[in-house]
Amino acid sequence: MDPKLGRMTLKEWVAIESDSVQPVPRFRQELFRMMAMAADMLQRLGARVASVDMGLQQLPDGQSLPIPPIILAELGSDPTKGTVCFYGHLDVQPADQGDGWLTDPYVLTEVDGKLYGRGATDNKGPVLAWINAVSAFRALEQDLPVNIKFIIEGMEEAGSVALEELVEKEKDRFFSGVDYIVISDNLWISQRKPAITYGTRGNSYFMVEVKCRDQDFHSGTFGGILHEPMADLVALLGSLVDSSGHILVPGIYDEVVRLTEEEINTYKAIHLDLEEYRNSSQIEKFLFDTKEEILMHLWRYPSLSIHGIEGAFDEPGAKTVIPGRVIGKFSIRLVPHMNVSVVEKQVTRHLEDVFSKRNSSNKMVVSMALGLHPWIANINDTQYLAAKRAIRTVFGTEPDMIRDGSTIPIAKMFQEIVHKSVVLIPLGAVDDGEHSQNEKINRWNYIEGTKLFAAFFLEMAQLH
Amino acid sequence: MDPKLGRMTLKEWVAIESDSVQPVPRFRQELFRMMAMAADMLQRLGARVASVDMGLQQLPDGQSLPIPPIILAELGSDPTKGTVCFYGHLDVQPADQGDGWLTDPYVLTEVDGKLYGRGATDNKGPVLAWINAVSAFRALEQDLPVNIKFIIEGMEEAGSVALEELVEKEKDRFFSGVDYIVISDNLWISQRKPAITYGTRGNSYFMVEVKCRDQDFHSGTFGGILHEPMADLVALLGSLVDSSGHILVPGIYDEVVRLTEEEINTYKAIHLDLEEYRNSSQIEKFLFDTKEEILMHLWRYPSLSIHGIEGAFDEPGAKTVIPGRVIGKFSIRLVPHMNVSVVEKQVTRHLEDVFSKRNSSNKMVVSMALGLHPWIANINDTQYLAAKRAIRTVFGTEPDMIRDGSTIPIAKMFQEIVHKSVVLIPLGAVDDGEHSQNEKINRWNYIEGTKLFAAFFLEMAQLH
Known part of the structure; x- marks a missing residue:
């Protein structure tokens, strides 16, 4: 797929006000529209798509609202290939131009190579990058190196209502053939250096x-x-x-977990400009003075x-x-x-x-x-090695091996229910402002991220 | 004035959301409306009324709001009579039904002889009782036994902004002829036994x-x-x-101040049923077990x-x-x-x-x-003796001689600027819940309180 076309789709997706946090019918309708549009796109890509009805969400005030369907999709079922399942979400945090947005949050707007819009980095951009990577193989009329599955929801920002129930139910069906799970729903800790995330608090x-x-x-x-x-x-x-x-x-x-010398070395390897971090966070002084101490107190x-x-x-x-x-x-x-x-x-x-x-x-x-629960993965799993190789190919650098101080409960949930290796491969830069005003994804991150996922498929095929 | 009419006026007054604590234009407008309504009522009573503009209140955020006018009013100027000045306030603490009010705080609602509403006891009810007592003499076409002055403000709950400035300015004008100052802005310490207050924290x-x-x-x-x-x-x-x-x-x-044996004896003389106090306050256990310790920790x-x-x-x-x-x-x-x-x-x-x-x-x-500042008075002053006699006449009992744990800063201020004797004659019962949810005044207290003020005028005329 032509990257320009991918950007046009991102514009279409950002234009949908798929806010799952504010429990009002208008936004809920937008969420249904969003999920239908994504299902349609996956179908046109040749995937078998099921949009699973998840019933009603009970609100604290006694009212209820329909939960947007969760998409389960499959592309390829070659038993000689590995099967990678991608998780993403298409709902967004609330956004209101009056809160300090410099552009309309629901109109994707490019300024100096930055694509501003609600959901641009969290999580519509990364979901599209994955789809773009798949469609690139289609466009080149090449076989997909791996079997691909998708699980895409529309209630992540509201606590992934109903997701765990579905994963539990599909454990021995949809997930039975899955070997690896990839999530791309967080950020690098740098503006230019890619990262792989192997744990969350x-x-x-x-x-x-x-x-x-x-x-x-x-x-x-x-x-x-x-x-x-x-x-x-x-x-x-x-x-x-x-x-x-x-x-x-x-x-x-x-x-x-006790700290080892080996673990300390992993923090030393990470690029973090403390002065820049301090300034961009508007913090006079942290509790700790070294990069290693700061990373450890955020992660471990x-x-x-x-x-x-x-x-x-x-x-x-x-x-x-x-x-x-x-x-x-x-x-x-x-x-x-x-x-x-x-x-x-x-x-x-x-x-x-x-x-x-x-x-x-x-x-x-x-x-x-x-x-x-906290979550931590084994960074020697196949897909961690594949992701590292793909990053070297596309970005010409070793990734930062990072954790996330916040909680991404789905990582732990997939690990516990599906019992497969989970990796987080973020695409967005540290300053993307997810959940905040003026959320953006850099055009460079979006395009290189698409390439990264394509390279990842090829590496996975080799290592599996 | 017919007591029923008095209750109707109290209903009208309570309906005005004269909240001086939350510095927003809506409540400030209500305060202006409240003061205008009171000024109008005093005028109809035959008083000479001045509503003194007090300028602007500077708020911490740099904004400002107009201060409601302070009412100065006079009824009678017979040089052979004593002149009693009554102080009251018509602003109230914030009240929101969602905070646990069983009735609308701004709709005076009678339940079992209790009149519920914000400001019912603090301080709209007592102000009206004083006005009712004056208007009773008017209705009976009797001469007032004393000259009466009023000073009524609308910023007491916000710290009586501008009051001191006005008292200072009027020290040798409005206050020059004043002999005694009466405040009725606190509560008894019993449900049925009246009290006179000679000190506040x-x-x-x-x-x-x-x-x-x-x-x-x-x-x-x-x-x-x-x-x-x-x-x-x-x-x-x-x-x-x-x-x-x-x-x-x-x-x-x-x-x-060091505690003396003599002072301890004054606390012993006071009637306080600890068990009843505990129950009516819905408190499992106080910090102290004896009446004397409790009174001392509230007052001294x-x-x-x-x-x-x-x-x-x-x-x-x-x-x-x-x-x-x-x-x-x-x-x-x-x-x-x-x-x-x-x-x-x-x-x-x-x-x-x-x-x-x-x-x-x-x-x-x-x-x-x-x-x-804290305040303490000499309990042998003329108006203390007159108030005791009036209480004996109306209630058939000696009053509790009490202090108030709350602050009535104007008592101290009047004493320091006007140099006249100040007395506090509360009307409300101990369980009235001033500043709290479900504030009320008993119908009995409101009516007997009106009688008490009328009897007080007569006693003052005799003792002056």
Whole structure:
């Protein structure tokens, strides 16, 4: 396929307001249109395509909305070839020009080689790059070096509603012939150097409620004679992490993989300009001074962030209230081999311990609202070697071997349900601004990314 | 005036969303409407009324909003009579039905003899009771036993912006003929026994801002390498008070008046059913077990309350955000002879000390948003004796001689600028829930309170 044609398709796709985060019928219709357009394109490519109806999404307000179908598609079923399954999503984060977009977020606009538009890098561009790579073989009337499968959803930004259910159901059908799973839904850590991602952190999100009564108090009328819930909560939250970022929950580091010299060397090999990173993030000073320490604390050590408090006075101005019931929110990013349910027990025990020492008459309830496992792959798997070779061919360089500090739960899910090797091959540059205003993908990344996937097919055929 | 008519006016007044705390044009317009309605009512009563324009309120964000006019009104100028000046306010605390109100906060709703609505007890009900008492003499075509003046403002809940300036200016004009000042802006400490208040605590309201950058961060992408502002803020707030309510700011107790045996006896004389107090407040357990300790910690010892945090995640649900800039809010209730500017220095020095030990790269700014002095009166002044007699007449009992844990800064201000005796004659019951959800005034309190003020006028005429 002619790259220009690929860019035209990206323009068409970005023009669809396939926002899955705002649960309103208009965007949901756009999502259905988006999935139909993609299914049609795959069909024209010669794939067998199933658009699987996933039923209704129940909303917190009691209403429901239809879930866009998940596309399962197959191209080739030669038993002598390896089968690579590509995962992607075609829904996007909300975007509104009034929030600071310099161009219409739903009109793909090229400025200085950058293609601006919502979904350009997350994840419509990479999905199209993969399709473009496949269609290049078709256009050249060459056999595909590998069998290709696609699983494409439209609810990723809303938590991949229904995806796990489908993967579980298709484990021994659609996924039975799959050898490798490729995801391309994150970014490089540099503007010019490609990367391969072999791990992501998990996340345990906690809520700790401290309650005296449901109503608030006036601080003049009751201040001085109460165990105030905010005093308890601030003490609880203050017991979690010290000023150097070290988590104070006993036992929390017990299962963290020991650091080896070999692993340190992998961080040394990565290109990261700290000064540029600091400036582009608008941060005066990080907790650590070296590249290696920073990468390790983003990727291979857990971190604890306090997000906020629900139920306290949070508006501008000066209100003299003693909140009667408050909920503190914090989360711990998990790394191999931390276990979600062990962490839940450690955090709960720690908070109960701190709380009991206060002799407060308030009630405390700890709950884990979300528990997502960390994921790590074996970087000596076939497809990691193939991806490295393809990057050398297309970009003339070794890739940065990176992890992602955020959670990409589908990587872990595929690994656990399908039991096949998963790799993340990002195409976008570090400054693409996914989820942010003025999201873009560079034209260079989009075109070279298409070439990278084509080269990857050829390398996979050789190594399989 | 017919009490039913009085209740109807209270309904009209409560319907006005005269919220002075949230600095937005909509509420400010409501405040202007409120003040105009009150001025009109006083005029119809035959008073000479001046609505004094107080200019603009400068907001922290650089914007400004008009300050509602302060009403000065006079009824009678007989030089043989004493002149009593009544202070009240018609602005209210914020109220939102979603916060747990069982009825619309701006629709006065009677349930079992209780009149629910924002401002019903604080302070629209008592202001109307005073007006009703005056209009009762008018309706009976009797001469008023005393000359009456009114000073009514609309910014009390926002710190009485501009009031002091006006009192200072009117010191030798409007206030020159005033002999006594009556305020009715607090509550009894019982559900059925009236009280007279001779002291109030002051208040120092602090904001402590911790900033990394203006934008928030994603906790996956940055968690682990930042000095997170929330961790700093939680540590700062956690350094302020221990679990027994003891304030940890060095030197804060130095100027608190020493306790004598005689003073302890005054607390012993007060009727307070701890069990009932606990139940009506829906509190499982207070910090202290005896009546005397509880009264002392509400009235004669300082207290510190943490109100909340601005800029953090405060909504329901689980958002993985690292807030970039957060503002913690807390206040210290001051008692004789603590000094506002000394407290400001002590708190600032303490927070700077705690913050510097954290070695954080964030910026911290401490500011005192509000500094209000404590107040204490001589309980042998004429109007204290008159109020006691009036209470005996209307309620058939001795009043509780109490202080108020809240701040009524105007008491101190009137005492210092006008140099006249100030008394607080509360009308509302202990469970009225001022500043809280489901604020109410009992119908009984509202009607007997009107009678009490009328009897007070007669006693004042005798004793003056």
